Amino acid sequence: MSTKPNNLTRKFSIAVAAIILVTSVRAQTIFTNNFDSGASAQWSNLRGSWATTGGVYYATAPNNVPPTFTGLPFTLQNFAIDVDINQVADGGIWLRCDATGTNGVLLVTGGHFWGGGSRGGDAGRSLYWHVITPANWNSPAILNEAFNVFTNPGVENVHLRVEVVGNSYSAFVNGSSNAITTLIETNNTYSAGHVGLYDFSTQTFDNFVLQVPIGFGPYTLDIKPAGPSQATLYWLTNALGWNLESTALLTPPGWSTVTNVPVTVGTNFSVTISNGLPQQFFRLHKQ
Numbered sequence: 001m002s003t004k005p006n007n008l009t010r011k012f013s014i015a016v017a018a019i020i021l022v023t024s025v026r027a028q029t030i031f032t033n034n035f036d037s038g039a040s041a042q043w044s045n046l047r048g049s050w051a052t053t054g055g056v057y058y059a060t061a062p063n064n065v066p067p068t069f070t071g072l073p074f075t076l077q078n079f080a081i082d083v084d085i086n087q088v089a090d091g092g093i094w095l096r097c098d099a100t101g102t103n104g105v106l107l108v109t110g111g112h113f114w115g116g117g118s119r120g121g122d123a124g125r126s127l128y129w130h131v132i133t134p135a136n137w138n139s140p141a142i143l144n145e146a147f148n149v150f151t152n153p154g155v156e157n158v159h160l161r162v163e164v165v166g167n168s169y170s171a172f173v174n175g176s177s178n179a180i181t182t183l184i185e186t187n188n189t190y191s192a193g194h195v196g197l198y199d200f201s202t203q204t205f206d207n208f209v210l211q212v213p214i215g216f217g218p219y220t221l222d223i224k225p226a227g228p229s230q231a232t233l234y235w236l237t238n239a240l241g242w243n244l245e246s247t248a249l250l251t252p253p254g255w256s257t258v259t260n261v262p263v264t265v266g267t268n269f270s271v272t273i274s275n276g277l278p279q280q281f282f283r284l285h286k287q
Contacts, residue, residue, distance in 0.1 A: 028241040031072060031210040033057075045070045046101055048199055056086060056206045059199035062115055065138075069094060069101025071196030072210065075237045075267045081162045081195060082209040089124040089154045090114035090201035093162055095169060096193030102137065104193050105185065106130040107162060107171055110153050115200030124153025124201075127171055129183040131190075146181040149173060154202070192267045212238055221284050226272050233282055234268040242284045244271060250281060258282070 033040045036055045043050065048059030048068030059068040071094060081093060090110040097104025107129055114124035128145035150156050161172040163179075167188050170179035197205055219239040226232040233244065244258040262269035273280075 028212045029209060030074065030212060030241070031208075033208045035206055035208075039070075042072055043070045044072070044099075044101075044196070050197075050199075056204035057197070057208075058202070058204040062091075062199045062201055064090075064115060064200045066102070067106070068199050069097075069196050071097065071099070071101050071194045073099075073194070073264065074210070075192055075194060075264060076164075076212075077192045077236065077238050077267070078165045078212065079195065079238075080164070080211045082159070082207070082211075083197075084157065084159050084206040085109060086157045086204045086206060087154055087202055088150055088156055088158050089203050090199075091203050091205075092198040093160070094194070094196035094198055095162065095164055096190035097132075097196060099194055101194075101196050101198075103132050103134060104190055105169060105183070106132055106140075106198060107169070108198075109158075109160065110150060110201065110203070114153060122147060125150050127173075127181050129169065129181070131183075131185060131187075133189065144181050144183050146171075149180060212241070219284055221282060223282070230272055230274050232270055232272045234265070234270040235284060237264060237267060237269055239269070239284060242286045244282060245285050246273075246280055246282050248280055253281075255283065255285065 031042065034055065035052045035057045038052045039050065039057055046069050047066060048063065048070065049061045050057060050070045051060050062068055088110050092106050092108040094101055095105040095107065107127065109127060110124040111126055111128060112118060112121065112123040125148050126145050127149045129143040130140035131143065132140045150158065159174050163170045167185045169183040169185065171181050173180050195210060219235050219242060221233060221235050223231055223233050245255040246258050247253045247255045258271060258273070260271045260273060262271050
């Protein structure tokens with residue numbers, strides 16, 4: 001059962017009700033890694049034997065069959081990534097992919113088989129998108145390619161920003177306010193997923209920043225029974241930076257932070273609570 005603001009009449013066996021507090025939302029940085037002290041333990045390092053040397057992150061075994069993948073545990077819908085890429089040539093950024101880094105949207109940096117030894121034509125110079133599914137994983141279509149983005153592949157260093165909002169995926173290079181390529185994914189193949197890195201060359205990654213963009217929130221706090229004197233509260237993982245709080249009374253309220261550590265279940269944070277109080281109210285609150 002989902003409760004909405006000002007709807008506090010529905011109760012379970014332990015009389016739990018959920019409400020929402022609407023506050024202003026600014027850009028929320030949820031993860032950073034400059035690799036100066038190594039890679040964060042949150043990187044999955046599933047394929048490619050990723051390592052750090054001299055404050056940069058890279059696959060020691062770059063490949064594209066299957067593509068290398070190291071990802072973060074967050075399940076996100078709308079977000080922005082900033083990252084520096086050194087000696088850009090063939091690699092990319094995974095967006096809304098599954099936890100195995102097998103299916104999702106992949107922004108390819110450089111590409112055109114530079115990693116396989118090609119050094120002519122468009123090799124290493126482009127930005128383009130793949131929407132990878134189990135049906136096309138061995139030969140996904142090249143979408144919305146921007147040509148000659150990189151003039152000196154294998155040597156050039158760039159800053160890349162990727163913004164994902166709804167079904168729109170946009171890539172910005174070297175601080176430009178104009179996207180150099182945008183994918184409008186009308187099929188909405190992936191509405192949420194993980195972010196990660198792909199490497200098929202000697203390029204390296206540095207100064208990785210992941211944010212929830214300005215303007216998102218408030219978030220719905222949902223609740224369902226979980227057993228005798230228990231209930232589970234859940235909300236989208238995009239609500240990083242929002243705290244779950246509770247109070248026994250609303251007049252006057254005495255809000256306090258719920259100390260239970262949320263677990264990630266699919267696209268949601270989840271907390272199961274037990275309480276013997278006659279009534280308890282919950283909200284998501286962002287300072």
